[in-house]
Amino acid sequence: MLLNNYEMIYILKPDVTEDKNLTIVQEYKKLIKQYGGQDIFVQHRGRRHLSYNIAHYYDGIYVQMNFSGNGELINLLEKSMKFNENIIRYLTIKQNKQINFSATI
Template structure:
């Protein structure tokens, strides 16, 4: 089975403490691994100002995850994020494998 490459970016509420932040990141990483995902790369993008307020928040904590997996992972991950009160927004995109040719 061919695995696709995905990128998920989600925004956490700015008033979440560091321990809960790390717990959420690890929970989502474990969900990806339990569904057969691999090559998981997580970047904390930090606290950033939002272009518009979301639920009266003007800042958010951005987390980016890159990984390989099947579409089943996306369904499970996004359902979990939708139900989590600490996640304000999330977006998953499928990345096309772009190979650079060096001449």
């Protein structure tokens, strides 16, 4: 199975509590693992001022996730984020390096 490396950053509404933030992170980590994603690394980038307002918000809580997965997983994650009322923006970047896990199985 050929997996690509991805970096996904999403911005939460500024009024999201720390507990809710951690719950959202755990939900996405579980979803990534459930659909064959690996090497999950999450960084909380903290609350930052936005360059321009998004949905009437001037601040947001940034969370960065790096993981390996396939395009189907990305579609699933982005669809989930699109309908998550706590997320005001998200961006997924495909990294250049690919990992071939079929040789290790």
